Amino acid sequence: MITDVVIVGAGIVGAACARALAMAGVRVTVLERGAAASGTSAKGEGNLLVSDKGPGAELDLAVYAASLWPNLVAELADELGPAFPPLEYERKGGLVVATTDAGAAPLLAFAATQREAGVDARPVSVADALALEPWLNPAITAAVHYPDDAQVQPVIATEALLASARGNGAVVRTGVTVTGATREATGRITGVTTSEGDVRADAVLIAAGPWSGEVAGAMGVHLPVKPRRGMVLVTTRMPHRVFHKVYDGDYFGATQSSDAALQTSSVVESTAAGTVLLGSSREQVGFDERLRVDVIREVAGKALRLFPFLAEASVMRTYGGFRPFMPDHLPVIGEDHRAPGLWHASGHEGAGIGLSLATADLIVAAMLGTTPPLDPAPFGLDRASLAPHLVGETAEPEGEAA
Amino acid sequence: MSPGAASASSAGRTVLVVGAGPAGLAAAKAARERGASVILLDSADATGGQYWRHLPAARPSANERALHHGWSTYTALHAELDRDPGCEIVLGAQVWAIEQFGAAPGATPDAAPGADGERTDAAAAAAPAPVAVHVLVGLPDGTARRGRTFRPDALVLATGAHDRTLPFPGWDLPGVFTAGAAQAFAKGERVALGERVVIAGAGPFLLPVAASVAATGAKVLGVYEASRAAALVRGWLPKPWQLVGAAKKGGELAGYVGSHLRHRIPYVTGRAVVAAHGTDRVEAVTIAEVDADWRSIPGTERRVVADAVCVSHGFTPRLELPIAAGCELTPERFVRIDEGQATSVPGVYAAGEITGIGGVDAALAEGEIAGHVAAGGSTRDADLAAAIGARRTFTGFAARIEAAHGIRPGWTSWLEDDTIVCRCEEVPYGRLRETREATCASGLRSMKLTTRAGLGICQGRVCGRTVEELIGAGGAPGALTVDGSPSTSATTDRRPIASPLRIGELAGRAPGDPGGPVDPHTITHRPSEKGHP
Numbered sequence: 001m002i003t004d005v006v007i008v009g010a011g012i013v014g015a016a017c018a019r020a021l022a023m024a025g026v027r028v029t030v031l032e033r034g035a036a037a038s039g040t041s042a043k044g045e046g047n048l049l050v051s052d053k054g055p056g057a058e059l060d061l062a063v064y065a066a067s068l069w070p071n072l073v074a075e076l077a078d079e080l081g082p083a084f085p086p087l088e089y090e091r092k093g094g095l096v097v098a099t100t101d102a103g104a105a106p107l108l109a110f111a112a113t114q115r116e117a118g119v120d121a122r123p124v125s126v127a128d129a130l131a132l133e134p135w136l137n138p139a140i141t142a143a144v145h146y147p148d149d150a151q152v153q154p155v156i157a158t159e160a161l162l163a164s165a166r167g168n169g170a171v172v173r174t175g176v177t178v179t180g181a182t183r184e185a186t187g188r189i190t191g192v193t194t195s196e197g198d199v200r201a202d203a204v205l206i207a208a209g210p211w212s213g214e215v216a217g218a219m220g221v222h223l224p225v226k227p228r229r230g231m232v233l234v235t236t237r238m239p240h241r242v243f244h245k246v247y248d249g250d251y252f253g254a255t256q257s258s259d260a261a262l263q264t265s266s267v268v269e270s271t272a273a274g275t276v277l278l279g280s281s282r283e284q285v286g287f288d289e290r291l292r293v294d295v296i297r298e299v300a301g302k303a304l305r306l307f308p309f310l311a312e313a314s315v316m317r318t319y320g321g322f323r324p325f326m327p328d329h330l331p332v333i334g335e336d337h338r339a340p341g342l343w344h345a346s347g348h349e350g351a352g353i354g355l356s357l358a359t360a361d362l363i364v365a366a367m368l369g370t371t372p373p374l375d376p377a378p379f380g381l382d383r384a385s386l387a388p389h390l391v392g393e394t395a396e397p398e399g400e401a402a
Numbered sequence: 403m404s405p406g407a408a409s410a411s412s413a414g415r416t417v418l419v420v421g422a423g424p425a426g427l428a429a430a431k432a433a434r435e436r437g438a439s440v441i442l443l444d445s446a447d448a449t450g451g452q453y454w455r456h457l458p459a460a461r462p463s464a465n466e467r468a469l470h471h472g473w474s475t476y477t478a479l480h481a482e483l484d485r486d487p488g489c490e491i492v493l494g495a496q497v498w499a500i501e502q503f504g505a506a507p508g509a510t511p512d513a514a515p516g517a518d519g520e521r522t523d524a525a526a527a528a529a530p531a532p533v534a535v536h537v538l539v540g541l542p543d544g545t546a547r548r549g550r551t552f553r554p555d556a557l558v559l560a561t562g563a564h565d566r567t568l569p570f571p572g573w574d575l576p577g578v579f580t581a582g583a584a585q586a587f588a589k590g591e592r593v594a595l596g597e598r599v600v601i602a603g604a605g606p607f608l609l610p611v612a613a614s615v616a617a618t619g620a621k622v623l624g625v626y627e628a629s630r631a632a633a634l635v636r637g638w639l640p641k642p643w644q645l646v647g648a649a650k651k652g653g654e655l656a657g658y659v660g661s662h663l664r665h666r667i668p669y670v671t672g673r674a675v676v677a678a679h680g681t682d683r684v685e686a687v688t689i690a691e692v693d694a695d696w697r698s699i700p701g702t703e704r705r706v707v708a709d710a711v712c713v714s715h716g717f718t719p720r721l722e723l724p725i726a727a728g729c730e731l732t733p734e735r736f737v738r739i740d741e742g743q744a745t746s747v748p749g750v751y752a753a754g755e756i757t758g759i760g761g762v763d764a765a766l767a768e769g770e771i772a773g774h775v776a777a778g779g780s781t782r783d784a785d786l787a788a789a790i791g792a793r794r795t796f797t798g799f800a801a802r803i804e805a806a807h808g809i810r811p812g813w814t815s816w817l818e819d820d821t822i823v824c825r826c827e828e829v830p831y832g833r834l835r836e837t838r839e840a841t842c843a844s845g846l847r848s849m850k851l852t853t854r855a856g857l858g859i860c861q862g863r864v865c866g867r868t869v870e871e872l873i874g875a876g877g878a879p880g881a882l883t884v885d886g887s888p889s890t891s892a893t894t895d896r897r898p899i900a901s902p903l904r905i906g907e908l909a910g911r912a913p914g915d916p917g918g919p920v921d922p923h924t925i926t927h928r929p930s931e932k933g934h935p
Contacts, residue, residue, distance in 0.1 A: 035845025035847075035848060036841075036842075036845060036848060037847075037848045037851075038848060042847050042848060042851060080840065083836050083840050084840045085837060085840075085852050085853070155847070155848050155851040155852055156852050158848075159848060160841075163840060163841055163842070166842070172842070174845075235905070236902060237859075273854060273857070290501070290502045290728070291499060291501055291898040293501050293534070293536055297908055300905045300909040301909035303905065303909075304905060304909050310905045311905055311906030311909070312904060312906065313904065313905050314905070315899060315902060315903055315904075316861060316899065316902045317897070317898075317899055318898050
């Protein structure tokens with residue numbers, strides 16, 4: 001019987017799990033070494049996407065998550081009142097386009113497989129695409145409209161989930177570094193050791209995003225999650241001229257690839273504040289956060305292929321973050337078969353904002369023994385696709401330059 | 403030493419100097435004397451920096467000498483560099499990014515600079531700086547800015563400081579000027595700000611501003627210094643002989659005091675402008691007595707009719723380029739330097755206000771040392787002795803200015819809930835406070851993204867440190883680097899894109915642009931192309 005849970009990490013996944021567990025009556029303590037929402041959750045665009053995932057377990061999780069967000073936003077608004085900043089949730093829809101003749105057929109074929117999996121994926125003519133996005137480059141060769149793609153302001157969402165968790169009895173402690181686990185003689189984990197003393201728990205949930213491998217390592221287990229860096233460019237405020245999440249079909253290739261080298265694909269969207277965000281890049285360079293001009297040049301160049309008018313817009317800021325990358329592209333959600341009492345909720349790569357709510361529901365069901373909303377098996381650490389990456393775990397510690 | 407007498411080690415070295423104020427000009431001159439080729443960049447359309455801001459050559463003024471302390475120093479420095487074929491002065495040059503190369507932070511350095519781990523001047527001089535400096539040259543609003551990228555042997559950062567203004571009710575009304583803007587108008591445009599001008603804030607900078615404003619014909623009603631007499635005594639009196647040592651500085655101050663007497667300007671301590679009033683522009687201000695912590699004392703408020711207010715509460719060093727280059731900062735948030743002005747990054751030097759707010763004489767001395775060492779010289783060289791002595795005399799000034807005039811925490815008592823804190827995004831103080839209470843947020847990034855404070859076009863240059871102080875994140879607990887250690891890199895001073903640029907300019911990557919390491923001894927000059935259609 002799990003009555004006390006420690007969650008390591010106050011990003012959006014930890015926040016969503018904390019709220020869901022606290023509402024289910026569990027005593028929750030969130031431990032965060034920095035500040036809430038100070039890592040990956042603060043470094044992305046706030047994507048809640050179904051459009052970028054092919055049929056499979058992750059798409060099922062995304063479709064389920066997409067169904068949760070509208071209710072959650074309404075609940076949080078009621079619960080937290082008007083003094084709390086709005087989450088800027090917008091079901092603005094996604095428009096995925098091909099920019100080459102060769103890219104058109106694969107884009108449409110991919111959308112067809114998504115439709116079979118239950119996604120609202122609507123092929124539209126170039127003329128209709130231009131009606132949806134009048135400033136789009138008319139030279140596109142194909143387009144698919146995904147009405148269910150949405151956006152949220154991820155930092156506000158994280159803070160709101162944490163505020164709600166606190167309101168339901170959870171304790172959130174920032175500036176506390178988890179340094180290891182306490183165990184009983186059987187090896188079962190009974191809590192954590194921290195920079196501020198031990199904290200006892202029936203279950204310890206690691207939700208530390210790309211740093212989850214480091215936390216797991218401190219507890220003596222290996223987790224093959226690695227940082228995959230991404231850069232976003234932010235323009236100055238401008239009149240609203242980009243209405244959907246617009247991206248080129250290359251994005252699928254980049255998200256589904258394991259290539260460590262730099263990949264960029266264009267993602268362009270407006271924010272409620274009037275800025276336009278240009279993404280995105282993917283590269284495995286460890287936790288190196290230094291600016292690389294060739295990366296942002298490429299992001300800028302590809303954005304212009306979608307929206308030529310942006311050439312005259314000004315970039316005022318860039319930020320980069322580290323996605324928690326799993327070698328088989330699926331998050332890890334559930335108990336660690338090697339260390340009873342230890343649980344994982346990480347490895348969501350670039351989809352953690354959207355998937356956080358669904359992840360929390362799976363964790364609650366597994367911890368409390370209730371019926372899960374969907375099959376959790378594909379996200380287990382003991383899944384077949386991860387086995388090769390867990391072999392030799394003790395001899396081969398994480399090798400990224402940190 | 404003449405350029406011809408340079409030692410072999412500095413022959414062919416290229417020193418890039420960013421900032422052509424007093425420190426940058428002195429660095430460029432010293433590096434040339436040591437035999438290096440020099441490129442001197444400044445974003446303005448003239449050299450001189452903020453300190454020696456003057457009328458353009460096309461409409462010269464006979465009055466510059468009277469308006470500028472040390473004007474002859476400036477004209478001599480400028481003239482020497484301007485006629486020197488070994489020094490290229492590039493004006494209208496905006497450094498928009500500095501890229502670091504080499505080992506990732508925290509990793510083992512790929513080459514140990516010295517056998518004993520100590521970096522010597524000679525070792526530092528041997529390796530080229532592991533940075534690329536990306537610059538756009540031309541009018542900021544023009545359509546034809548040219549991109550240039552530099553990989554110099556040594557980089558001297560002399561980016562100076564901008565003045566810091568604390569918010570108070572009405573500070574966003576037209577007619578309220580930062581003292582720096584007032585100084586720029588007075589020195590650069592010779593425009594009178596108003597008929598009845600109040601000058602307020604803290605620090606010795608208020609005096610030259612008052613002098614400049616009075617010289618344009620405006621009536622200066624008074625200079626209101628927030629620090630109380632006791633703090634001024636604490637800052638200035640324990641070591642009065644330092645003022646004698648800093649005779650030039652004493653002379654500069656005496657000049658301003660003389661100007662005050664001439665213009666009959668009252669100088670009042672322990673007073674602050676705590677509100678400005680007016681509908682379309684400022685019509686009056688409230689001046690209140692403040693305690694030692696700058697908290698306004700109820701019952702002391704006095705309303706004064708005025709049509710212009712100049713406020714300055716000190717200076718913020720321009721740190722985005724040193725941070726982008728990877729330079730370590732001190733706990734006081736200046737660039738950490740050694741006795742040769744070398745930063746923590748090999749081949750990168752810093753001089754002037756970014757190492758401590760010390761004024762023009764300290765900047766000139768530091769610039770000379772930085773340029774000399776950057777060009778391959780040593781701090782033990784005899785021809786640097788005078789500069790090292792001068793630096794010792796004048797840098798003591800920085801600590802004393804801070805002790806006497808440093809910002810005290812009680813200023814927040816001036817704020818009302820509707821006082822705008824971030825002007826770009828129009829974020830009022832009340833929203834910051836409410837959001838902080840609602841979220842229990844302790845992280846700077848979270849507060850910025852939740853309230854939008856500091857996210858506007860100025861990128862927190864005006865309000866960044868104010869926001870940090872208001873949410874209690876000044877020392878950066880909660881502001882973290884990726885490895886979780888508290889670090890200044892997550893503060894509002896960090897701006898990887900140091901100035902806005904068009905997406906077309908960014909995307910306009912010319913063929914052959916490596917965007918990465920190139921021959922480290924080559925300076926590459928590349929025209930920028932327009933972006934993809």
